[in-house]
Amino acid sequence: MGKESNTIIGILAGTAIGATLGILFAPDKGENTRNRIADEAILQKDRLANSAVEFRDRVSNGATDLRDRVASTVGAQKQTLDEQVDSIVTNASHKADDVITTLEKKLAELKAKNKKLQKTS
Template sequence: MNDDSKVLLALLAGIAAGAALGILFAPEKGTETRDKFNDALKNLGDTIKDRAAEEIDNLASLKDKIVDNIKSTLGSLEDDIDEVKNTQSEPA
């Protein structure tokens, strides 16, 4: 788990703890508290979705870099093989 993931996890845990404490000690009516809690959960869900989308984009970018690197390496290997074949087929 990288540092960004740890920070995000700590942030989400803090939000959840804050929401739970807010509900327990809230001087408001139950309906108002539930509405606020639902809004907080929706915001948390949106944050998670946004972060997941960012990580998916990062993974897709990493995949593209790896594929390009492999293709480049294979192209170099094919060139080297062709050069060796040409060298072997030439009369000495």
């Protein structure tokens, strides 16, 4: 934004300096000089208006691009987070199966020991 501000300031300063020098060194009639100053002022006003419109468009486009990039990044991070959650759930499910299998084996061993104890008693 600094570059655009400097451009606008430069245009305004150039207009003021040009108008002042034009008046000081004008060999022409006052009416002609005033007409040229008016024409130059209109020209500079139009240039400034065009610069402002271009600046607004650049800012608007930049904001749109930034919004799109942020949305894309957030979407990618959400997808990554969803994938991580799915992976954790899957791993937990496999771990739960392993724990259940181990508990079933221990239970079978305990039942077998219990039967031996009941036969000997």
